[in-house]
Amino acid sequence: MADENIDGEQLLALARLRSDESRAELFAVMGDLFHDRNDVLSAQERALMQDILEKLIGEVARDVRRKLALRLADAPGLPRELAVLLANDEIDVATPILLRSAVLQDIDLIEVIRHRSRQHILTVAMRRDLSSAVSDALVETGDRDVIRTLLENQDSNISRVTLAYLVEQSKSVDEFQEPLVRRRDLPSELARRMVYWVAAALRQALLDRFDIDPATLDDRLEPVVKEEVREAAADAEADSAADVLARALGADRQLTPRLLLQTLRKGEIQLFEAMFAEMSGLRLRLITRIAYEPGGQGLAVVTRAMGLNREEFATIFLLTRRARVGQGGGAGFAPADLGRALEFFDRLSHAAAETVLTRWRRDPDYLFAIRSIEEGQEKKRA
Template sequence: MANDSIDGEQLLALARLRSDEGRAELFAVMGDLFHDRNDILSAQERALMLDILEKLIGEVARDVKRKLALRLADAPGLPRELATLLANDDIDVATPILLRSAVLQDIDLIEVIRHRSRQHILTVAMRRDLSSAVSDALVETGDRDVIRTLLENQDANISRTTLAYLVEQSKAVDEFQEPLVRRRDLPPALARRMVYWVAAALRQALLTRFDIDPATLDDRLEPVVKQEVHEAVAEAEADSAADVLARALGADRQLTPRLLLQTLRKGEVQLFEAMFAEMSGLRLRLINRIAYEPGGQGLAVAVRGMGLNREEFATIFLLTRRARTGHASFAPADLGRALEFFDRLSLAAADTVLTRWRRDPDYLFAIRSIEEGQEKKSA
């Protein structure tokens, strides 16, 4: 398929082949089309390809499906229907889609949690940018390994109510304690509560195992507990020097796109993130995600909404790739696709999404709403 038009008859001819080689070639061709040439596919061509894949996916060797999943996991043009098919396949096929595909919606992930294997559920728990709704579904499984994996995932959004529930559960479930206290979003009040009842549990264990006067033990434990509470609360509430400086610059109206880019060029990544958060009005935790996501769509929305231009976006995109890996590790086509998205994105649409993020950082939902709106306009 060297020309720009998709030869439907050729696809159908490949689909009629019964050999493993023919099916493998068919899936490879369509995987390339969805990954590299999605922007030139018409709705009819996409529907034809998806229909063929849905009908044949159960007949194709697992290795072929695994290669297809690996190929399409990061593809923004992956149809949601195909993503859900692959996400519900055997775990070695489903893993890259569950971990990385941005086209899966919360309801798709929740369905996997409710109906697929424990390995599928553990994989979802490791996914970046989990919403609080998906996190709640993971906690509802009651599986300790799943919950611990979720708690160890610092990119997962977990509601305060769920964190409070898990703090209470950790009284009886020791393996929840360490990942809970390591979470950056653990509220100070919950951190303080954990220190007190862990100390109480330790006190009871010591009194049970050893012949110790309770008053003497309390005299020894009390100052230690107070110090631990102080440190836990201080750590939860502390602002970094970068946060303080960014807020001061913002208050003095000295934060500019030029200063933002200069900071990033110098490799002062933490200060760049704090300044980016201050300029955009977004939470630092959300900035930490959208600045380094592979596709750059979230970054494009934030930069466009802040009023920066195309060249400034391209510079930030390139420098954040380098900041994430230590070197410029991306395909040239990645920048092209990111710039294309930026060019299609109107200032009004970006501003709408930024307003939403400032209230509710459900960034994947907002990205999808933009893309769906653009598809409707172009249809």
């Protein structure tokens, strides 16, 4: 511990001596002063000590610098300029400052990330209470080990946008998956999406390694996935009256193609969509997309699988086009559109339509994840 009476002249005298022993003693004394007596140092004394340290820090042995960094890492009175010097030193000197010094600001850490070694960057990623700005800079490095270290650091603050980006990246970067799902701050919808990526990747791996029927595998895998995401996937919105009525009619076995057509003819579009979704077993969002798509192929698949005949399909096709125009969703359709849709309907077998509808009944997010994995495999083979 240094003498309570600080003599600037004595410090300068030690600074003028060029032996390793005198420099080590000087740094030890000033390290103690900054750490233990910073609250009683005058501005002049602090400036003198900082000036000496900054001028001599490159001339002392690395072991001396390392001991100084260890001593000052937790010192609240450490001058920021000195902390920056130590943070940019060799990694064994910089580590305690990068991990623990509270005087470093975001801009200091970002400069280290952009200009120092990979070891420096990894150390920053382990620092407690990282801001979202520093986390973004770490992610921008593109270094998988750095990003994984950041994700494993539960004390780091990562913005929702950056988390969404990393969830998307986790489709192809397996190392991100586990630390992402373990983060306490991962929003539920992103967690749900993560489960789908992992399940889709597992599905592809199983298909690559074993002779398994894809449909059979989906039948086994999908319930597990749905159970994992049930809480996160819960819809916060209240059911509409149309949804409630459609489910009640379905439960009473009163939903028929005739009632579906009557509802559509009356212009009760919301109820028609809810009934169509209930009868087909598809999500409402998916059925509304299929019902109004220009070509009508999806509509042909669903109606053929449901057992509707050619005339019923044509009626639904025409009335949904009219409803789409009435809602400002398009400028109508050409007569040839109906002809092409009917030609497709005629060629489509009931068995083939049922196979496609069964696939569409699977969770749309799950299917999207599967398609993403399959597309990635195709690109690798190309």
